[in-house]
Amino acid sequence: METFLLKNIDSPTSAEIDEYVRAGGYRNLAKALGMTPKEVLEEVKKSGLRGRGGAGFPTSMKWSFAIADPKFPKYLLCNADEGEPGTFKDRPILEKNPHLLIEGMVISGYTLGAEYGYIYLRGEYPGARDILDRAIAQAYEKDWLGDNIAGKGVTFHLAVHQGAGAYICGEETALIESIEGKKGQPRNKPPFPVNVGAWGMPTIVNNVETLSNMPLIMEIGGEAYARIGSADCPGPKLFSVSGHVTRPGVYELPMGTSLRDIIYTHAGGMKNGKKLKAVIPGGISTPVLPESGIDCAMDFVAMPKAGSMLGSGAVIVMDESVCMVRVAHRALKFFEHESCGKCVPCREGTDWLRKSLERIEKGEGKEGDIELLTDVSGIMSGRTFCPLGDGAAGVVLGMLKHFRHEFQEHIKERKCTYS
Amino acid sequence: MITLTINDKEVSLDRPMSVLEAARQAGIKIPTLCYHEALKPYGGCRLCVVEVERMPKLQTACTLTAADGMVVRTESEMIAKVRRGILEFLLINHPLDCPYCDKAGECELQDLVNKYGATAGRYREEKRKVPESHKDHILTRNMERCIVCTRCVRMCNDVQGASAIAMMGRGGHTRMEPFSSASFNCEYCGNCLSVCPVGAILSRLYIHSFRPWQVDTEVETVCSYCGVGCSMVVQVRDDLIKRVVPRMGLGLNRGLLCSRGRFGYEYIHSQDRLKTPLVRRNGKLEQATWSEALRHVAERLTGIKKADGGSAIAGIASARCTNEENYVFQKFMRMACGSNNIDSLSRAGFAAAQKYLEELLGQGITANMIEGLKNSEVILVAGGDPGTVNPVLGLAIREAFRRGAKVAVVGHARGLERFTSIRLTPPLFREEEFLEELLAGVSRVRGLRGEKLDVDRGIRAISDAYPGISGLEGFDELKHALLDSPSTSIVLGSGLVQHSRGHRAIFAVAGLTYLLEARLYLLAERPNEQGLIDMGCVPEMLPGGRPLNNHDYTRKFEEAWGGPIPEEDGMTLMEIMEGAKEGRVRALYIMGDNPLVNLPGGPLIEEALKALDFLVVQDMFLTETGRMADVVLPAVGWSEKSGTYTNIERRIQLLRKAVGNSSGMEDWKIINDVSGMMGYPMAYEDAESIMDEIARVSPLYRDLTYREIGKGNSLWPYHGEPLRGEIHELPAAVNGTGSYTANFYLAPEKVLFHSGTTSRHSQALMRICPEPVLRIGPAAADTLGVREGDRVKVSTSSGSGEFPLSIDRTISDNRVLLSNNFEGSGVLRLMSYRLDPVTRAPGIEGCEATITRL
Amino acid sequence: MFNDTVVKEIDDIKSRYPDRKSALLPSLYVAQREFGWLSSEAMESVARALNVPESVVRGTATFYAMFRHAPAGRHVIQLCTNVSCMILGAEQLVDFLKSKYGLTPGGTTEDGRFSLVIMECIGACGTAPAMLVDTDFHDNLSEKRIEEILEKYK
Ligand SMILES: Cc1cc2nc3c(=O)[nH]c(=O)nc-3n(C[C@H](O)[C@H](O)[C@H](O)COP(=O)(O)O)c2cc1C
Ligand code: SF4
Numbered sequence A: 001m002e003t004f005l006l007k008n009i010d011s012p013t014s015a016e017i018d019e020y021v022r023a024g025g026y027r028n029l030a031k032a033l034g035m036t037p038k039e040v041l042e043e044v045k046k047s048g049l050r051g052r053g054g055a056g057f058p059t060s061m062k063w064s065f066a067i068a069d070p071k072f073p074k075y076l077l078c079n080a081d082e083g084e085p086g087t088f089k090d091r092p093i094l095e096k097n098p099h100l101l102i103e104g105m106v107i108s109g110y111t112l113g114a115e116y117g118y119i120y121l122r123g124e125y126p127g128a129r130d131i132l133d134r135a136i137a138q139a140y141e142k143d144w145l146g147d148n149i150a151g152k153g154v155t156f157h158l159a160v161h162q163g164a165g166a167y168i169c170g171e172e173t174a175l176i177e178s179i180e181g182k183k184g185q186p187r188n189k190p191p192f193p194v195n196v197g198a199w200g201m202p203t204i205v206n207n208v209e210t211l212s213n214m215p216l217i218m219e220i221g222g223e224a225y226a227r228i229g230s231a232d233c234p235g236p237k238l239f240s241v242s243g244h245v246t247r248p249g250v251y252e253l254p255m256g257t258s259l260r261d262i263i264y265t266h267a268g269g270m271k272n273g274k275k276l277k278a279v280i281p282g283g284i285s286t287p288v289l290p291e292s293g294i295d296c297a298m299d300f301v302a303m304p305k306a307g308s309m310l311g312s313g314a315v316i317v318m319d320e321s322v323c324m325v326r327v328a329h330r331a332l333k334f335f336e337h338e339s340c341g342k343c344v345p346c347r348e349g350t351d352w353l354r355k356s357l358e359r360i361e362k363g364e365g366k367e368g369d370i371e372l373l374t375d376v377s378g379i380m381s382g383r384t385f386c387p388l389g390d391g392a393a394g395v396v397l398g399m400l401k402h403f404r405h406e407f408q409e410h411i412k413e414r415k416c417t418y419s
Numbered sequence B: 001m002i003t004l005t006i007n008d009k010e011v012s013l014d015r016p017m018s019v020l021e022a023a024r025q026a027g028i029k030i031p032t033l034c035y036h037e038a039l040k041p042y043g044g045c046r047l048c049v050v051e052v053e054r055m056p057k058l059q060t061a062c063t064l065t066a067a068d069g070m071v072v073r074t075e076s077e078m079i080a081k082v083r084r085g086i087l088e089f090l091l092i093n094h095p096l097d098c099p100y101c102d103k104a105g106e107c108e109l110q111d112l113v114n115k116y117g118a119t120a121g122r123y124r125e126e127k128r129k130v131p132e133s134h135k136d137h138i139l140t141r142n143m144e145r146c147i148v149c150t151r152c153v154r155m156c157n158d159v160q161g162a163s164a165i166a167m168m169g170r171g172g173h174t175r176m177e178p179f180s181s182a183s184f185n186c187e188y189c190g191n192c193l194s195v196c197p198v199g200a201i202l203s204r205l206y207i208h209s210f211r212p213w214q215v216d217t218e219v220e221t222v223c224s225y226c227g228v229g230c231s232m233v234v235q236v237r238d239d240l241i242k243r244v245v246p247r248m249g250l251g252l253n254r255g256l257l258c259s260r261g262r263f264g265y266e267y268i269h270s271q272d273r274l275k276t277p278l279v280r281r282n283g284k285l286e287q288a289t290w291s292e293a294l295r296h297v298a299e300r301l302t303g304i305k306k307a308d309g310g311s312a313i314a315g316i317a318s319a320r321c322t323n324e325e326n327y328v329f330q331k332f333m334r335m336a337c338g339s340n341n342i343d344s345l346s347r348a349g350f351a352a353a354q355k356y357l358e359e360l361l362g363q364g365i366t367a368n369m370i371e372g373l374k375n376s377e378v379i380l381v382a383g384g385d386p387g388t389v390n391p392v393l394g395l396a397i398r399e400a401f402r403r404g405a406k407v408a409v410v411g412h413a414r415g416l417e418r419f420t421s422i423r424l425t426p427p428l429f430r431e432e433e434f435l436e437e438l439l440a441g442v443s444r445v446r447g448l449r450g451e452k453l454d455v456d457r458g459i460r461a462i463s464d465a466y467p468g469i470s471g472l473e474g475f476d477e478l479k480h481a482l483l484d485s486p487s488t489s490i491v492l493g494s495g496l497v498q499h500s501r502g503h504r505a506i507f508a509v510a511g512l513t514y515l516l517e518a519r520l521y522l523l524a525e526r527p528n529e530q531g532l533i534d535m536g537c538v539p540e541m542l543p544g545g546r547p548l549n550n551h552d553y554t555r556k557f558e559e560a561w562g563g564p565i566p567e568e569d570g571m572t573l574m575e576i577m578e579g580a581k582e583g584r585v586r587a588l589y590i591m592g593d594n595p596l597v598n599l600p601g602g603p604l605i606e607e608a609l610k611a612l613d614f615l616v617v618q619d620m621f622l623t624e625t626g627r628m629a630d631v632v633l634p635a636v637g638w639s640e641k642s643g644t645y646t647n648i649e650r651r652i653q654l655l656r657k658a659v660g661n662s663s664g665m666e667d668w669k670i671i672n673d674v675s676g677m678m679g680y681p682m683a684y685e686d687a688e689s690i691m692d693e694i695a696r697v698s699p700l701y702r703d704l705t706y707r708e709i710g711k712g713n714s715l716w717p718y719h720g721e722p723l724r725g726e727i728h729e730l731p732a733a734v735n736g737t738g739s740y741t742a743n744f745y746l747a748p749e750k751v752l753f754h755s756g757t758t759s760r761h762s763q764a765l766m767r768i769c770p771e772p773v774l775r776i777g778p779a780a781a782d783t784l785g786v787r788e789g790d791r792v793k794v795s796t797s798s799g800s801g802e803f804p805l806s807i808d809r810t811i812s813d814n815r816v817l818l819s820n821n822f823e824g825s826g827v828l829r830l831m832s833y834r835l836d837p838v839t840r841a842p843g844i845e846g847c848e849a850t851i852t853r854l
Numbered sequence C: 001m002f003n004d005t006v007v008k009e010i011d012d013i014k015s016r017y018p019d020r021k022s023a024l025l026p027s028l029y030v031a032q033r034e035f036g037w038l039s040s041e042a043m044e045s046v047a048r049a050l051n052v053p054e055s056v057v058r059g060t061a062t063f064y065a066m067f068r069h070a071p072a073g074r075h076v077i078q079l080c081t082n083v084s085c086m087i088l089g090a091e092q093l094v095d096f097l098k099s100k101y102g103l104t105p106g107g108t109t110e111d112g113r114f115s116l117v118i119m120e121c122i123g124a125c126g127t128a129p130a131m132l133v134d135t136d137f138h139d140n141l142s143e144k145r146i147e148e149i150l151e152k153y154k
């Protein structure tokens, strides 16, 4: 398939503005500025674009709420926190195609009536920081950013704000707290960020990939865009594939490509001819699927029906050598480490789950442990302040659903049968 | 109107609120932990989950706004299961050390587990271990017990504004810590202590000494420290005060206290309390019986009165004593001793300003509710730090600032450091010129009001003398803010009153108040500065602020008091002292004050007291002044007596007796007895009977009863009639300025943790702030080449002293500050004074000092 | 305390936001660069530069994993052990760093050359296992490659 988001990224100078412009860059912004914001919004609406950050919320709807709020200034925040383990899809855009993101953000800012944008970049991407800073400086120089963009009197300012190692800051209200200089702990909703967000003003948070789709929508029009991939959540989608596959990496494929295709056709199938055992399809917060579950379309609508979620489209492929208790334990170590501590079920639940899983993995499991894990996860599910705790519980429940026997074995044999 | 259904009950709300509050209003209790009525909702504990029709997930009632037509269930099997689960979660890392924990019995977690919890936990893993921290003198921190509800931090940041503590770390490793991670080094308001639902923050003052259910009595009373008059509850066991706690929603402080109020009660049980009367025999103070001592006083006073007339006797009343005591005191001075020489140390600040302001703008001009500060758009603070002098009033200013009000500070106010929008740094000791300039600037735009012609005249004179513009930082911004403000408050502290040109600052403040129709607040260091004046403890006024020279008023009092009131005008405080030195005043009766320490001009005061023929001191402790007395009479203090205080809002509040084990006597009772022996019997039965008389004779407290006062809303003028303004003296407008070019000037520092003689007998406050330090700005420290902690010698023309030095970056001029609260080292002793010609307050500005490193 | 150049740098950062408090995270990075770690003095300097209470600075700083609260070695190795890296052998690499360099998670080598921090996913899962040394990415790690790479950091 012809790529758009990842177009030209193999060139060593793909991040330079001249090269980006030579390949047709900023033309779509010029086109958008020739339309009214309302017309651009209409195109986004027609495109059916859904947020690529994980929740799949219809982008045009979120935008309309913010536009309807009479308060000014409005802020556009790009979520480049990419914290979901297994996910590395935004990184090629940030490092290799930064002008695509900048162009997308200016189009979005113009549509929203937002004159200030910030890219909330995870601290773990120091290289991307330099690249983005340079790209932003270039865009200012060429008047694609500033007070008089393309001579049209349009204003949009952009700066990078670097996170410092907190997964929760990917959650949009935590991200806003963090950009305001606080701990990244989620806020109560309502009010929603579209009304009361950063610095108390209407704020739109969108993922890097979401915003990078704007130039494409401008280029081919909303209707044509809507014909790419799945009908109810169209467009190209970046999948990051890692683990035991021959060709791990980021793939730009139509939304709805089947999980099996992603693994076997695009990522080259299983490494060293080993047997596939399990796949985490959308980043570590999404429930695991067994080999039998991979014939599903990867999109926001089909995945829940298949017992998991699309999440960030981060496919982690595990072969038969992998111990599922160990994976669960490692995942819970992550959630425990990243729980922000605000709400009781997440803070204490992840602690409890992690400690129990560690014990089971070490061969110190006891009768009743599986019921306990189920119960603790059950209390957490749906009762935490934000989806992080839900995710943690979902991971354990998913593991127990498909790989209960491995847990039972660990408890009975009092050891791990895999290592 | 919002109507919703909670547990089949229809609930109507007259304002928007959360489902939790709506339920409470309807008498339906929903369990909570992180919620606290004084704080913003947080939604962290998840205990308050409820079912709401058409919402798929359980909702937290504390964060959910009640909406019209909502159908809510607060109890169900599912909800019970979740609550049980949450409590189990909370207990997995919470130690089960209730038998050992001081909080047991009033622990919210314990209570909730009893009601909603599972019988046995299933947690078999290791608990988090965090050692208990005893590094702080006052508060222990047990972070194993902490349930991370963040109530303490939200209190400290969002309400107290101290921002001294924070939740450190993340997730399960979150703990509350002070910045230094060791001692709190904060404002020690203890408001974190009040809101902690478990035993994570505890007071060391009563650690392991009692359990909440062992309290014998609980007495609602008001604080004895400052003029705010916070309500508090004293808890007593075995006739000992175990602790002082606020009660949420109670009083004008609504559950907040400051360090003095919360931790400063120990002086009542101090070993240093006077145990018997003392009488000087052969030059030495010796123990005496009450009857010996009282008779001695009566005889000596009678003798002096006979020999030299009443005017040879003078009295100093106290702003720490109650209205009843002060009323009896002035009546005794006037009627039994025949003297109008009655004043108090309040003359050096509050009373001086209060009187002049009332003369200019009319009685009651300072009677404004503290609540009103919170709603102001512009607040001008001059001459003091509300955050240390009147901490809870300071909180109102901080709240207004957070809400977006502009706060402007003339000079130095440490407690408002992070709450100042306009910083004004007029030249040192010439603040009155700055205020006059401001008044001129404002009147240029506003014109005159034409209501008080004399004030208008004064303002015009100032406008003629000043251009109304100033190059000084913040001047224009403040001027415009004031002119645009729909609601302005002005807070005046004693710093500008204790100035030989203090009346000019006061006039300027009065002028601004008048032109801008602002609310005016006078900071009051002591609890009853206003009441003292209302009771007539001033030389020229009778109770109710009625001038002595008006026969209509005098006659009424003479009728009520059964005798003639002396006609000649009395002396003010410093005049009394000078009179004593010159032999015109032969006897001085001091009730509850310590002028030797609390007045400037130390050598002169000492000389004056020495020159007296007879000195009586009534006090709780043997003070510096007491040691010079001929007779010392042990008094009882706050919580040992009943009575009333009138706070800076002019709210009359009840002080209630809680303990009674000391050997002192109530001040009114001592005077009552002496008066009887002098042939003017008063025969009051108790404090209430005195108030009954006050309510009969005072035109301001008409019909006031203890029952009414107990309701908390007895505000000035209680059924009474204020007097219209009567101008006496206008400032001599722009009568010259001072020039201040010395390297250092000594000035008194108000300390948050101390106040007067009582606080130095409170161990907790002494532990928080144990010794006097000399505070100096960073630039001055550089010039001197001194560092934090160095010992230095300070000398002035009146004396010298040695102190450790501390560098304070909030001081930007060449002032060096020293507190007046420690025995034998007060700053005022080192200062001389010049009287303000109008207010008669001692001006202490411009005290040159030299500092040398030791 | 910060020198004038740093104060200016922080003033610059402040100007990027509508509210000075937003400059907290970037200023903490600056302080970490200047002081090597977030000592009390470093945090106090930030508090002073932004006029934010010290407790807020410390509370915020301890929330984020990338701020160091103890002195670190000259080079900081941030090794990911999250699932994608773990299943490709990251945990063996942790053992290797220990046996070869005496480096334990959260610790520093005796010679003060390296500190090791275990990371949650650094976004290099496609080329796992991976680590950051200071600000450089290194991936497709093996014991041998780690040895080669670390040679370059003195
Ligand atoms: C715990 C948590 C972590 C998240 N992390 C990220 C992230 O790293 N990147 C991201 O784009 N969205 C993340 N999200 C989703 C955001 O909250 C938000 O939905 C997204 O930024 C919206 O952008 P979109 O509409 O373009 O998807 C996270 C959500 C949660 C609950
Ligand atoms: S005592 Fe007061 S200032 Fe100190 S931590 Fe508690 S609330 Fe904050």
Ligand code: FES
Residues within 6 Å of the ligand: B031, B032, B033, B034, B035, B042, B043, B044, B045, B046, B047, B048, B049, B060, B061, B062, B063
């Ligand atoms: S009281 Fe509602 S979540 Fe704690």
